[in-house]
Every structure is written in C-alpha cells, then in structure tokens.
Amino acid sequence: xxxxxxxxxxxxxxxxxxxxxxxxxxxxxxxxxxxxxxxxxxxxxxxxxxxxxxxxxxxxxxxxxxxxxxxxxxxxxxxxxxxxxxxxxxxxxxxxxxxxxxxxxxxxxxxxxxxxxxxxxxxxxxxxxxxxxxxxxxxxxxxxxxxxxxxxxxxxxxxxxxxxxxxxxxxxxxxxxxxxxxxxxxxxxxxxxxxxxxxxxxxxxxxxxxxxxxxxxxxxxxxxxxxxxxxxxxxxxxxxxxxxxxxxxxxxxxxxxxxxxxxxxxxxxxxxxxxxxxxxxxxxxxxxxxxxxxxxxxxxxxxxxxxxxxxxxxxxxxxxxxxxxxxxxxxxxxxxxxxxxxxxxxxxxxx
Numbered sequence: 607x608x609x610x611x612x613x614x615x616x617x618x619x620x621x622x623x624x625x626x627x628x629x630x631x632x633x634x635x636x637x638x639x640x641x642x643x644x645x646x647x648x649x650x651x652x653x654x655x656x657x658x659x660x661x662x663x664x665x666x667x668x669x670x671x672x673x674x675x676x677x678x679x680x681x682x683x684x685x686x687x688x689x690x691x692x693x694x695x696x697x698x699x700x701x702x703x704x705x706x707x708x709x710x711x712x713x714x715x716x717x718x719x720x721x722x723x724x725x726x727x728x729x730x731x732x733x734x735x736x737x738x739x740x741x742x743x744x745x746x747x748x749x750x751x752x753x754x755x756x757x758x759x760x761x762x763x764x765x766x767x768x769x770x771x772x773x774x775x776x777x778x779x780x781x782x783x784x785x786x787x788x789x790x791x792x793x794x795x796x797x798x799x800x801x802x803x804x805x806x807x808x809x810x811x812x813x814x815x816x817x818x819x820x821x822x823x824x825x826x827x828x829x830x831x832x833x834x835x836x837x838x839x840x841x842x843x844x845x846x847x848x849x850x851x852x853x854x855x856x857x858x859x860x861x862x863x864x865x866x867x868x869x870x871x872x873x874x875x876x877x878x879x880x881x882x883x884x885x886x887x888x889x890x891x892x893x894x895x896x897x898x899x900x901x902x903x904x905x906x907x908x909x910x911x912x913x914x915x916x917x918x919x920x921x922x923x924x925x926x927x928x929x930x931x932x933x934x935x936x937x938x939x940x941x942x943x944x945x946x947x948x949x950x951x952x953x954x955x956x957x
Contacts, residue, residue: 607895607932612903613925614644614682615918616849619907621651630654631673638678640915641922645674646742646904649684649729650706657725660684660732667735681736682902683847686729686743687792692722693778694746694771694798723774727781734785740846740901741782742790742821745771745799745808764807771798772811775818782817790821790847801832802840809844819846823906824885825853829875831863835889842897849906850925852883870910877908879917880924887928895930903929 615637626632633654637645649657659666671681688706695703695715704712711717726743733741749767752759775789782789791799799805805820812818822845827834838845855875860866865873880887891903905921907914951957 608898608900609932610848610891610894610899610903610929611682611901612644612929613642613850613922614646614680614902614904615640615642615921616646616648616685616904616906617654618648618651618685618687619914620918621648621653623653628653630670631677634674634677634679637918640919641926642679642905644680644682644902644904646682646902647684648688649686649732650688650725657728657732660735661728664735667732671736681738682904683738683740683742684729684733684736686726686741688744689722689725689729690743691746691797692718693726693774694748695719696748696751698751699747719774723778726778730778730782730785730787730789733787739786740788740790740819742792742847744794745775745791745797747796747798749798750796750800767798768804768807768811772808775808776812776815779812779815779817783815787817788819788846789817790819792821792823792826792849794823794826795829800826801830802837805841805844819844821845821847821849823849823851824887824890825849825851825877825883825908828853828855828883828885829863831855835886835893838890838893838897842893842899845897845899847901848894848899848903850880850887850903850921850928851906851908852878852880852885852887854878854883876910879907879909879912880905880921882909882912887924891928891930895932 617633620627622628626636634645647655649655660670674681692703692706700715707718708721711721730741748771749764752763779789793799793801793805799808809818820841824834827837853876857874861874863875865875870876903925905925907917907921909917
C-alpha cells in the first residue's frame, strides 16, 4: 500500500489581482504558509504561469517549478478545466463560454475548438517537462442540453454526440500517451462525462484508451445522489487524481437535485468547506489507501458560506488529519512464523 501525498491546493479559486494571489512567487509562499505541500495550477491563468513557455522549454518549466519548491510547495498537476471544456461546446453555450477563449478565436466555434485542443496538448507537453504524470481537465459537453428533456430525445442523438466527443479527444489522448501523462477527466455536471455510465460510454468509443482516466471528486456525486464510495471500488483502476471537496444535499418539499434555479446558498445541494458537509472522508481515505492510490489529495475550495482563506487553512489541516500513513506490515505479524512448506503440509495432514 502507498501513503497518499498531500495536502495540495487547487489555485483556480484563489488566483486574483490582489497580493498575495496575483503572482506565482507570492501565491506559492501563501499556500505553503497555509500548510500545503503542493499546488495544482490552472494553466490558463497568466498571472501564475506562461503555458506556451512551459510547453516550449524544459528549462523554463524546471525554473518555474523550482521557484515553487523554494517557497515550500511542489507542483502537483496542471489543470485545463476551462480549455478542456472548449473542446466540445453545444451551440446553446457559445456566447456563455466564449470568454474562456483567446480573443482571436471568440465568435468562431471551429477555430475555438482547434485552439482549445492545442492548449490541452501544450499542457500535456508541459506536464512531461515538469515530470508530472497526471493532468486534469473537463470533457466538454455536446449533449448536455438534452440531459432530461421533454419530449424524449431523438433516437441516436446521444450516440452521435459521444462518437463525436471521442473523435475530438482521441488525438489529445494519443498525444498524452506520447508524453506519458494520464488525462484525468473531472466527472462534472454540464460535461458529457458527468457520471460513471457516461465515462464508460466515452471509454468504450476510445477502445479503453490507457490514458483516459478520472479525477475523483465526491462532492459532485453527493449532489447527484450517487454512491460515492462504491464509485471508488468500481473505478479504482481509472482514478488517478483526487479533489477533496465537501458538499451537502438537503432536499425539501420545494426543491431537490435541480435546485429550483436558486443561488448556491439557497439550493438543496451545496458545496461546503471541508468538514462542514456530509461527505464521509474517513471512508474515502481508507478506500484510497487500500486501493494503492499514489497521487495527491488536493483541496478544491468551493463554499457558499465560508471565506476562502479560512476554508483553505482549515482544509490543509483537515487533509493532514485524514491522510493514512499506511502500515509496512500486518498487525498480527508478531504471531506468525517463518514459511515452512513441510510444516504447513504436516499441519494440514497432507502426506
């Protein structure tokens, strides 16, 4: 068994225009001061990283990661959540997500997709330069507007969408294979990969591509009323990354899973800071340890109530308290003896 690495912190929710969140040097010092050993980096945020440089120069990548190391944290992984989502966008969301893209491809869906594919590939190359074997992203969503429709979806609509989704991602996954990096899709609403069944539909169309893997985040499963513990057992061989994020689901006579279009604080399902929600992290960390998960436990702070800096500091302590330092031997080894085949056969009455 292996001991999970951590705690790490996903910086996407913290990067900003004010110190200490507006530069790589300052934010890594702040993360270390909060108690983190690693940081997961949003590759699209120019305040923290130059993705083109990371992909083009191993020397730059080592210098950049070295600065974080000097400040007390490792780079755990790179993220392309925002750019990955742009690999596959239904036209209904064009205007909504256009701001994620570079100015020169906004309003041009085909060029925007090509740009997004290039960005994800660059992040995979950068991961290789950094010596990191996992990368997190979103799948994008072509068929999400038809999740729960009336009238019923036309026959073959979902299959066509997933065929196209796999076609777009296969060259990226092939590049990931060349780079030696796992692509870990965060299973998430609005993405076509939003639960285990949809991940399997995608994986099947990719002929079980070895680089097609998962980021496990129990908070999204709580809000779907999905068994987040059984999910670990089912997909343990594909779970390569882990977001530690809490949530609660408190349905009423007025609202349930869909939340009645309410703001986060008024929904039945809400993200919470670690320890304030309903997720059984004791059971999750036990399963991760038993399954030999060797990646990082990375805090993703998303809470509708608590201040992010308080959530970050509390989160570091929470993860430290939950990481299981695995045992190097069985608890009853003291009562055992040396292996002796002859003695064993004698004990069993075997001539």
